[in-house]
Amino acid sequence: MTANTAVALDPSAHMDELGMRAQVAKREISSAPEATKNKAIECIARTIEQNADRIMSENVLDMAAGRQNRLTSALLDRLFLNEPRIAAIVEGCRQVARLQDPVGEMTAQQTRPSGIRVSKMRVPLGVIGIIYESRPNVTVDAAILCLKSGNAVILRGGSEAMHSNRVLAHCLRKGIRQAGLSPDCIQLVETTDRSAVGRMITMPEYIDIIIPRGGKSLVARIDQDATVPVIKHLDGLCHVYIDDEADIDKALRVAYNAKARRYGICGAMETLLVAEKIAPAVLPELCRKYREKGIELRGCERTRLIEQSVSEATDEDWVTEYLDAILSIRIVDDLAQAIDHIQTYGSHHTDAIVTENREHQRRFLQQVDSSSVMVNASTQFADGFEYGLGAEIGISTNKLHVRGPVGLEGLTTQKYVVVGDGSIRD
Amino acid sequence: MTANTAVALDPSAHMDELGMRAQVAKREISSAPEATKNKAIECIARTIEQNADRIMSENVLDMAAGRQNRLTSALLDRLFLNEPRIAAIVEGCRQVARLQDPVGEMTAQQTRPSGIRVSKMRVPLGVIGIIYESRPNVTVDAAILCLKSGNAVILRGGSEAMHSNRVLAHCLRKGIRQAGLSPDCIQLVETTDRSAVGRMITMPEYIDIIIPRGGKSLVARIDQDATVPVIKHLDGLCHVYIDDEADIDKALRVAYNAKARRYGICGAMETLLVAEKIAPAVLPELCRKYREKGIELRGCERTRLIEQSVSEATDEDWVTEYLDAILSIRIVDDLAQAIDHIQTYGSHHTDAIVTENREHQRRFLQQVDSSSVMVNASTQFADGFEYGLGAEIGISTNKLHVRGPVGLEGLTTQKYVVVGDGSIRD
Numbered sequence: 001m002t003a004n005t006a007v008a009l010d011p012s013a014h015m016d017e018l019g020m021r022a023q024v025a026k027r028e029i030s031s032a033p034e035a036t037k038n039k040a041i042e043c044i045a046r047t048i049e050q051n052a053d054r055i056m057s058e059n060v061l062d063m064a065a066g067r068q069n070r071l072t073s074a075l076l077d078r079l080f081l082n083e084p085r086i087a088a089i090v091e092g093c094r095q096v097a098r099l100q101d102p103v104g105e106m107t108a109q110q111t112r113p114s115g116i117r118v119s120k121m122r123v124p125l126g127v128i129g130i131i132y133e134s135r136p137n138v139t140v141d142a143a144i145l146c147l148k149s150g151n152a153v154i155l156r157g158g159s160e161a162m163h164s165n166r167v168l169a170h171c172l173r174k175g176i177r178q179a180g181l182s183p184d185c186i187q188l189v190e191t192t193d194r195s196a197v198g199r200m201i202t203m204p205e206y207i208d209i210i211i212p213r214g215g216k217s218l219v220a221r222i223d224q225d226a227t228v229p230v231i232k233h234l235d236g237l238c239h240v241y242i243d244d245e246a247d248i249d250k251a252l253r254v255a256y257n258a259k260a261r262r263y264g265i266c267g268a269m270e271t272l273l274v275a276e277k278i279a280p281a282v283l284p285e286l287c288r289k290y291r292e293k294g295i296e297l298r299g300c301e302r303t304r305l306i307e308q309s310v311s312e313a314t315d316e317d318w319v320t321e322y323l324d325a326i327l328s329i330r331i332v333d334d335l336a337q338a339i340d341h342i343q344t345y346g347s348h349h350t351d352a353i354v355t356e357n358r359e360h361q362r363r364f365l366q367q368v369d370s371s372s373v374m375v376n377a378s379t380q381f382a383d384g385f386e387y388g389l390g391a392e393i394g395i396s397t398n399k400l401h402v403r404g405p406v407g408l409e410g411l412t413t414q415k416y417v418v419v420g421d422g423s424i425r426d
Numbered sequence: 427m428t429a430n431t432a433v434a435l436d437p438s439a440h441m442d443e444l445g446m447r448a449q450v451a452k453r454e455i456s457s458a459p460e461a462t463k464n465k466a467i468e469c470i471a472r473t474i475e476q477n478a479d480r481i482m483s484e485n486v487l488d489m490a491a492g493r494q495n496r497l498t499s500a501l502l503d504r505l506f507l508n509e510p511r512i513a514a515i516v517e518g519c520r521q522v523a524r525l526q527d528p529v530g531e532m533t534a535q536q537t538r539p540s541g542i543r544v545s546k547m548r549v550p551l552g553v554i555g556i557i558y559e560s561r562p563n564v565t566v567d568a569a570i571l572c573l574k575s576g577n578a579v580i581l582r583g584g585s586e587a588m589h590s591n592r593v594l595a596h597c598l599r600k601g602i603r604q605a606g607l608s609p610d611c612i613q614l615v616e617t618t619d620r621s622a623v624g625r626m627i628t629m630p631e632y633i634d635i636i637i638p639r640g641g642k643s644l645v646a647r648i649d650q651d652a653t654v655p656v657i658k659h660l661d662g663l664c665h666v667y668i669d670d671e672a673d674i675d676k677a678l679r680v681a682y683n684a685k686a687r688r689y690g691i692c693g694a695m696e697t698l699l700v701a702e703k704i705a706p707a708v709l710p711e712l713c714r715k716y717r718e719k720g721i722e723l724r725g726c727e728r729t730r731l732i733e734q735s736v737s738e739a740t741d742e743d744w745v746t747e748y749l750d751a752i753l754s755i756r757i758v759d760d761l762a763q764a765i766d767h768i769q770t771y772g773s774h775h776t777d778a779i780v781t782e783n784r785e786h787q788r789r790f791l792q793q794v795d796s797s798s799v800m801v802n803a804s805t806q807f808a809d810g811f812e813y814g815l816g817a818e819i820g821i822s823t824n825k826l827h828v829r830g831p832v833g834l835e836g837l838t839t840q841k842y843v844v845v846g847d848g849s850i851r852d
Contacts, residue, residue, distance in 0.1 A: 114812060
C-alpha cells in the first residue's frame, strides 16, 4: 500500500470499515485457545525476524522525513529502528507468549441456597483502540498484548512512523493468519488524517475501550472528546515524604533515586516533602547530591532557611510535572500536612513515605489516594514489570476498572456464570 | 426546610457546594473503621424507627401531590411508605451492617526480585452520585451501601418524593453525626431543578462516579451527557435458548419461569429461542402454559407452523424489551444460530441455554458476551441477592469496572501498595 492510496481514504468511512471488521474478528479471537494465540505470537515474531531488512528500509524513509521535518533528536531516537531494536521487539513478543493467559479463569465460585452455582469468568474486553505517538515498537507491543488477552485491536500510530508501522502491521497480520486466525484481529489505521482519531474515539458501537499512549495534552484531548471509555494516564506528579521518624540512610537513598534515576518517566518524584524536625539532618546532604547531578532546586521558605542556595518555589511549582532535572522541596509540619499537600497538589499517581513508624506508615498508605502508595521505596518502581505483571500497556490513573500499571488482566473484564439444573426462581 | 427555600437555590452553585462538602467528607469516611461505619448505620436505623410517624406524614404530602398530578398507580405504589415498608427499610440497613466491609482488603501480595513487597489494597471510590426516580426507599438503601463501602454520596431523587426524601436524609445525617462522622458523607440535592442534574453529571472534580437508577431513557440521557464515569444498566433484553439436547422437563420449567415469574424486571426473558429439532416436543406445551398465564405470543414463521395461533413477529420484536406479558419466539437451526441471534439482537445482560450437552454448554458460556450467562437456570436469577452479594445497588451492563449485579465491592477500587526497606530502582 502506498501513501497515495491512504490519502484517498475517507477517514470516517475507513474507521467504520475497521470497526466492523474488528467486531467480526473479535468473536473469533475472544474464544481462541491459548495455544492458538501463542502460535500466532510466534508466527508474528518469526515474520518480523524474516522481514528485518524491509522493516529497516521502511524506517529509513520515516527517519529521512523526520529529519526533514526537524523532529527533535529525542523524537528521532524513539522513531529509529535497527537490528538490536528489532531483536528486542521480537524478544518482547516471545515474553508475552510465555505469560499466563488470563482469559477463562473462573473465580468466586459458590453454590447458593437456591441450588444455582455462581462464579465469575474472565473474558476479553472486545475491541481495543490504541492511539500512540511515533514509536514503532508500540505497534507490535500493544498488538501482542491485545492478542494474548483475546481482544481485537485497532492501532493508530503517529504519522511520522507510518512507513514503519505499515510494514510492521503487515508482519502482524501475516503472522496471525499463519496461525489460522483472522488478520482483522489486528488492524492499522491507514490514514494520517486527524479526523480519523475523532471518529475512532466516538464509536462505542465498534470499540469497547480506548488506550491513549502519549503526552498529557494528547491524552487530555482524547479523554475530553471520547464517548468510548478511556483507560488513561494523565500526570505523574509524584511525591516522596521524609517523615520525622525516617531512617536517615533510607531517606537519602530513596529520595535521591526517586528523582535522579530518570527524570522523564511518570514515576519520577517532582516534589520532595520533608518533616520539619528531620530537615536539618537530611536536606544539606540531599541537596549536595542533587546539585552534583545537576538538578535545579526550588524550595519553600523554610527550605531556604536551611539551604540558602535553593531558589524560591512558587505555587505553580507544586502543581508542575517537570519531567526534567528540576525538583521542588517543601518542609511540612508533620505527616498530616504532608498528606494534605499530596491530596491537594498531587495527581494520584505514585507517592511514597520514608519512615520507621508503623502507625505513620499505616496512615499514609490508607489516606493517600493514589494508584500506588509506597513505604521506604523509590517512586520509580511504579512499573508493570517491577510489579510482576510481566508486561505493561500503560499506567492508569483512572479509578475505575484498572488503576496503576496495566498488564494482561487489565485488558479483560469478567462475566457471571450461573449453572443450574432446571433451576427456577421462586 | 420548606419547598420555598429549595426553589430559591441556584442549582449550579448548590451542586458545587455539595461537591465541595463531599470532597472534604470523603477523606474522613474513606478511612473510617468498620465499627464506626456500622455504628453509624445502626444510629440511622434507630433514627428512622423513631421518626416513622414524621416520615409517613411527609410521605402523605408527596402522595397527595402525586395523586393531584395523576401519577400512575404503579408510580404511586413506589412512592408510598407505611409502617411495614419503613420497617423493611430499617431491616435493610441492618443487613448491610452485617455484610463484610470490603475496604482495606489486601490481595495479590508478592515479594519481587528487587526486594519490594507489592500488593493491592481495596479502597473506596470517593464520592458517588446517585440519580433515581421517586422511590424513597432508594434514598436510604443507596446511602447505606455507599457509607458501608467508605464513600461519600450525593443523592438526587425524583421530585415527586421530595418531602419523603428530605425527612429521610435528615434521619441519615442525624444518625451519621451520632456516630461521630461528618453528616456531609450523605447529602441530598435540595432542588428539583433539572439543571442540577446537568451540573451533577459534569463535575468530575467533585464526583468520582454516577450511578443512575431508573428507566432506560433517563439512564441513556445521563450516559450521553455525563463527563463523570457512569455505572449503568441499560436494556435487559434476555434470551433463553432451548438446545436440541435439552432435557424437556428442565426446558419447560426454566423457559416458563424466565418469562412468567415477573414481567417487569430486567432479568425477565423477552425472546425464546428453540432449536428446530426439539421445537415440536416443547413448544405446544410451553405455549399452552404461557397462554394460560395471559402472555401474548409473537413468533417467527417456523414457530407459527407449529403453533398457528401465535401472531407474526417482526424484526422490531427481536430488539424490544417488552417488560410486559409479551414474548417473542424464534426457531433456530442450531446453537450457532442461537448465539448469533443473541449477539446480534441482545443487550448483553443475561442469557441462558437449556441443554444436557457439555460441549454446547461450554460454547454458549464462552461465546455469549453478556454480563451473566446461564446453563439450565432461569434468567430471573440475575440479582445481587441471588448471587450472594448480600446487597445490590444495581446491575451493570458496562464492560469496565463492574459487570452484572453490583454490591459493596463494586463501589470500591484498588490501589497498589509497595513496601520496601530503603529500596531503590537500578
